[in-house]
Amino acid sequence: MINTHSARTAILQAYSVDMQGNSDFTPIITGGRASSVHKIANRYEAGIIIAAVEKQELLRHWLLWAYGPAHFAALGSNQTGSIILVSRNCDIDWKSMRDAVRKRTEALIYCHMDNYRALAITGARKYRKPAHFCVAVARLTGGQLTLDASNYRRDYGYLEQMVHDACEALDRRGLGPVAVTLPRIEQLQGVA
Structure with missing residues (x-):
């Protein structure tokens, strides 16, 4: 469901x-097995949501990276597509x-995107201090890029709000378009 x-x-x-061993989260919560009919209903409901995401061409990369399972966030096509979309919405003279x-700047944009996703999903930021961003950039680039934490706000402080606004857009x-499908799902589930 x-x-x-x-x-x-x-x-x-x-x-x-x-992707689950079972077709939904119900067996995890109740400890029981889902019936075949229940599994089919879950796939049908999922198909409605998936169709709403897939219709959105480039935006689907953002939606899968930001809100899909970790497997989809790790796919290079979704990462690259999301970075391109966010970068286009930022007013940066590349x-x-x-x-x-x-x-x-590209690495920091990705870190700020990661922060936005964490805030949207968990309600807390992943990186809060300049030192956190410095470590994240070094980790993200395999140590090839470093940042000076003492000059972080001066050199890169403008990115946080810019990336946040781009992600919100x-x-x-x-x-x-995904939210529009939710009443249909509720109707199928007998909730509406």
């Missing part, structure tokens, strides 16, 4: 249906940047 509490949760559950600054565009 797809939880219709939010479009974010529905995306996670819909794409998780076939052409005037030196190569090293551009690479650091993508959510408004992408989650809406």
